[in-house]
Amino acid sequence: MYYQEREKSILTRLLCVALLGAALALPAGMNPVTEASYAKLVASQKGKVVLVNFWATYCVPCRAEMPSLVKLQQKYGPKGLLLLTISADEPEDEAKALQFLTTVKVPGPHYLRKTANEDNFIRAVDPKWSGALPLSLVYDKAGNKVKVLVGEADLKALETLIQKLLM
Numbered sequence: 001m002y003y004q005e006r007e008k009s010i011l012t013r014l015l016c017v018a019l020l021g022a023a024l025a026l027p028a029g030m031n032p033v034t035e036a037s038y039a040k041l042v043a044s045q046k047g048k049v050v051l052v053n054f055w056a057t058y059c060v061p062c063r064a065e066m067p068s069l070v071k072l073q074q075k076y077g078p079k080g081l082l083l084l085t086i087s088a089d090e091p092e093d094e095a096k097a098l099q100f101l102t103t104v105k106v107p108g109p110h111y112l113r114k115t116a117n118e119d120n121f122i123r124a125v126d127p128k129w130s131g132a133l134p135l136s137l138v139y140d141k142a143g144n145k146v147k148v149l150v151g152e153a154d155l156k157a158l159e160t161l162i163q164k165l166l167m
Helices: 002-025 035-043 060-079 091-104 118-125 155-166
Strands: 031-033 049-055 081-087 111-113 135-139 145-150
Touching: 031 035, 035 081, 035 118, 049 060, 049 155, 060 081, 060 091, 060 155, 081 091, 091 111, 135 155, 145 155
Parallel strands: 031 111, 049 081, 081 111
Antiparallel strands: 049 135, 135 145
């Protein structure tokens, strides 16, 4: 009987350790971005060249270009580039978005658009934006918007612009 109780105790501990490990392996949640917090998020990055990418899991071109954006971050991050990805997925698809970001190894933190009025959000990001995805915006070190790219970005032109802004 002593040995049965001891085995149960050991199994219980092992199960607890396994569950804790599984919980720690899950990616953290996404940070919500509203009209007001978007401007603050970009402004808080002054001193860096910021590449903001709006994307969604349902957007094939978004998913296709993300690995190239990650490569730009890896290459130019040490020189002052910051990639901020903001998912336009619905809140109920947050787990799917996080899974994609984890698979593609997109550096965090990760953001999710949260708005009560999509038109107001779109106007707050860029008055000329229709809401089409993907959308990439480039900000210089002073926080000024210098480029808006709707649709798949011309990655060579984007890299050239980033190099210029980092000088």
